[in-house]
Amino acid sequence: MYAQKEHTLAQLQKGVRADGRKLDEFRKITIDADSVATAEGGARVTCGDTHVIAGVKMALGTPYPDTPDSGVLMVNVELLPMSNPEYEPGPPSIDSIETSRVIDRGIRESHAFDSKSLCVTAGEQVWIVNVDICPVNADGNLIDIGGLAAVAAIKSAKFPEVEDGKVNYKKLSKKPLKLEHVPIPITVVKIGDVLVVDPTYDEWSVADARLTATTIEDGRLCSLQKGGDVPLTIDEVNTIVDLAVKKGKELRKLL
């Protein structure tokens, strides 16, 4: 790993990435929306060799006591061992939990949903929106690609029909799960003194630090998460945030 890092860094300092991209360039992204037959909404997204599937399942449940008229959003990432030799079966790893929570926070804090629109009967029954993200092949940058897939899946979701207070999953209504905002998380990793956008798994593995910034359409930020063992300078944070705004705009156009 040390040799790999030295090599990667030496190349990056010359502005060279293993796959020939510029430091601030994303891999090619494809989005196949509404593509999971069993889910209320779904999307299959590829970014280079990273391939993720996101699905939305909706259920009726009781609201939290402190927000009796708000629906519930839950975002979960399963780092399937199928998708990467480093991932192991078993309870969610800390990486899986952090990835879930960073994507979740971006969507939640953007107020992407009018949470009141998910209320059926205040204090009694609300919609619970489960967004699950599963990588099929994990080649780095799962926060950004997972976040993009989650938003694409939510955009394609339709409420299931409700009959006698119970959900009939066999019938989807025409009513979409309305999005007020489109949050896009962008993660920039720091390797040595170089900042890199859309890291592959090899780049991700040797990164010293990272910052994920989620923006909405008007360029405002709604969540941040710094990761890694090494600190970031104020200048680096400023550069990363500018990049997140710029790249967020590019990715939002793909939806």
Place this chain on the structure above:
Amino acid sequence: MAYKKRYDGRGFNDTRPIEATAGVIKNADGSAHFKIGKTEAYAAVYGPRSLHPRFMQDPKKGVLRCFYGMMPFSGAGDRVRPGPNRRSKELCLVIQKALMPVLDLSAYPNAVVDLFIDFPQTDAGTRCAAICAASIALADAGFPMRDMVTAVSLGKVEDKMVIDLDYQEEAHEDGDVADIPLAMVPSTGEITLLQADGFFTADDLKGGLADIQPVVEEIAEQMRAAVRARYEG
């Protein structure tokens, strides 16, 4: 009652449309995508690699370890809770037993070959789809195999024997339904997985087993084509 026409209009001995592709997961040593109707499986093979805990090691040959998982959004009803459960553990067991008779891991003592099978969407017949996907992935990974184990379900809806039940047929309420998933070594006709739930007669089974062999051969041919396509040109 008589079951005259299948819900989706198929012939009684027809499977749903099948798509098979090898080499779809770049990180894996071998992989496959297998879709039959709306049931869709990915299989990934990692290994041979070192096996821990060590007491599970076999000094004579490599161990095949199977993992079966449904993605949380893959069920037509409620969200499926991720992680193993009694059903998935039993499926892992029978899938492993179905594949081992053709697979030679004697070159890899003390090592493990991990096989992960995950479903983005399901519409019955998942253990059969899992086995077909697994066979393609193991072949793609380059392990010596006598043949590609192929699986499809046999079934009975009311009075009719059918092949490859979908969920609507499994849930048919106007009469008895039997679901008989089976896996076969196509070249020899040997059966490596056989389970059933529901009522049927011994003659039903005998007739069904005779009818299903050409269907298994057809599916196997599609699976072989998937592996060939990966290594052509």
